[in-house]
Amino acid sequence: MKKTQVFLTIFMFHFCVSKGQLQVGYYSETCPNVESIVNSIVSEAAQSDPRVAPFLLRLHFHDCFVEGCDGSILINDAKVTNPEIGAFGHQGVGGFEQIEKAKQDLEVQCPGIVSCADIVALAARDAVVLVGGPFYDVETGRKDGLVSNQTLADDMPDVNDSIDILKSKFLNKGLTEKELVLLSGAHTIGTTACFFMPKRLYNFTGRNDSDPRINPNFLPVLKRHCPKDGDVNVRIPLDAVTNEEFDDQILRNIKNGTAVIASDARLYDDDITRQVVDSYVDESSEFMSLFSFEQDFTVAMVKMGRIGVKTKSNGEIRRVCGSFN
Numbered sequence: 001m002k003k004t005q006v007f008l009t010i011f012m013f014h015f016c017v018s019k020g021q022l023q024v025g026y027y028s029e030t031c032p033n034v035e036s037i038v039n040s041i042v043s044e045a046a047q048s049d050p051r052v053a054p055f056l057l058r059l060h061f062h063d064c065f066v067e068g069c070d071g072s073i074l075i076n077d078a079k080v081t082n083p084e085i086g087a088f089g090h091q092g093v094g095g096f097e098q099i100e101k102a103k104q105d106l107e108v109q110c111p112g113i114v115s116c117a118d119i120v121a122l123a124a125r126d127a128v129v130l131v132g133g134p135f136y137d138v139e140t141g142r143k144d145g146l147v148s149n150q151t152l153a154d155d156m157p158d159v160n161d162s163i164d165i166l167k168s169k170f171l172n173k174g175l176t177e178k179e180l181v182l183l184s185g186a187h188t189i190g191t192t193a194c195f196f197m198p199k200r201l202y203n204f205t206g207r208n209d210s211d212p213r214i215n216p217n218f219l220p221v222l223k224r225h226c227p228k229d230g231d232v233n234v235r236i237p238l239d240a241v242t243n244e245e246f247d248d249q250i251l252r253n254i255k256n257g258t259a260v261i262a263s264d265a266r267l268y269d270d271d272i273t274r275q276v277v278d279s280y281v282d283e284s285s286e287f288m289s290l291f292s293f294e295q296d297f298t299v300a301m302v303k304m305g306r307i308g309v310k311t312k313s314n315g316e317i318r319r320v321c322g323s324f325n
């Protein structure tokens with residue numbers, strides 16, 4: 001091999017590794033219709049069920065935070081013992097039928113080409129757009145993971161976590177305090193089960209008290225929706241004002257003490273995350289952001305989509321999203 005060839009080989013190797021093989025339009029030659037196929041499944045399902053868009057957005061987060069964005073959360077196969085999906089932290093996730101349906105269509109058009117992890121990432125973007133959120137280009141080229149283990153989901157961010165724990169769990173995934181706030185902004189859509197509320201409303205510090213971060217005018221409203229010892233399966237909007245629409249209202253709620261779940265309220269406990277919230281919704285903030293919440297949210301989503309991406313050596317393209325090949 002000539003010297004220049006050796007140099008080129010090394011250069012190309014570094015280039016590919018540092019780019020982590022993700023790129024916008026990764027399937028443009030091999031499966032040019034991938035985005036429209038995923039989009040049509042997501043749009044159709046979201047039209048008949050308002051839960052679909054929030055499910056799909058949340059699914060991408062829960063996939064990326066355990067073992068990286070690799071479809072590990074999708075494994076649902078009796079042959080796998082203790083798959084990740086059984087983890088406490090994944091309670092209430094959904095959207096699996098739409099991912100599997102898109103996969104089926106894709107296996108007809110371009111068999112063996114598109115990873116389930118990429119379908120999840122594309123579906124999350126389409127979900128955001130369908131509820132009035134910003135469009136962004138989704139990088140693709142992820143491989144599906146070969147591991148799905150319940151134990152690995154133990155450190156999912158929890159609704160009860162303090163702001164310090166939330167910050168460190170995001171930092172562990174390479175995400176900043178700013179990205180913690182932006183991504184939590186996904187709670188501008190969707191609902192929570194009352195299951196996640198009792199501690200916040202009735203026993204916050206173990207003394208039959210409620211979270212002092214709750215606006216006193218809002219506390220009776222929340223208590224009425226989720227009464228003590230009431231049905232934990234009752235669902236209430238995460239954004240009490242504009243729950244159907246993707247907007248910055250959730251950040252305004254956090255500022256006003258009208259966030260619904262505790263982890264959103266915690267974003268106002270800390271100087272840095274409070275300044276980030278204010279930078280989008282408080283005109284008098286000295287740190288007013290140049291960009292809107294919606295714009296910065298898309299950048300944070302792209303970054304989240306790069307967590308722990310698998311390559312050919314530790315991943316595959318699944319034939320069915322719920323099972324390893």
Ligand code: HEM
Binds near residue numbers: 184196
């Ligand atoms: C900061 C850490 C986070 C915590 C502790 C957290 C916690 C929760 C909880 C407890 C629920 C209610 C689940 C249910 O009752 O079914 C929920 C729902 C949701 N989460 Fe998060 N979340 C976090 C971050 C995120 C991120 C980063 C995203 C996406 C980028 C996201 C997207 C959603 C969506 C869309 C819903 C609504 C789901 C539905 O309507 O079924 N969350 N989250």
Ligand SMILES: *[C@@H]1O[C@H](CO)[C@@H](O)[C@H](O)[C@H]1NC(C)=O
Binds near residue numbers: 149151
């Ligand atoms: C799951 O992961 C844990 C922690 O890494 C490990 O101890 C356990 O053996 C794994 N379980 C399976 C079934 O691989």
Ligand SMILES: *[C@@H]1O[C@H](CO)[C@@H](O)[C@H](O)[C@H]1NC(C)=O
Binds near residue numbers: 158
């Ligand atoms: C939150 O903490 C309470 C009490 O500390 C516990 O009963 C509950 O299961 C926790 N909820 C979640 C979702 O972790």
Ligand SMILES: *[C@@H]1O[C@H](CO)[C@@H](O)[C@H](O)[C@H]1NC(C)=O
Binds near residue numbers: 203205206207208
């Ligand atoms: C309130 O929380 C404390 C401490 O976490 C716990 O010991 C107690 O059992 C809880 N009370 C109720 C009524 O759940």
Ligand SMILES: *[C@@H]1O[C@H](CO)[C@@H](O)[C@H](O)[C@H]1NC(C)=O
Binds near residue numbers: 207208
């Ligand atoms: C909290 O309320 C429960 C019953 O709702 C009561 O048994 C308990 O003594 C109270 N605990 C405190 C610390 O007030």
Ligand SMILES: *[C@@H]1O[C@H](CO)[C@@H](O)[C@H](O)[C@H]1NC(C)=O
Binds near residue numbers: 215217218252258
């Ligand atoms: C703040 O919350 C209170 C109580 O729910 C509500 O009446 C008020 O309109 C809210 N203010 C803003 C600026 O959102």
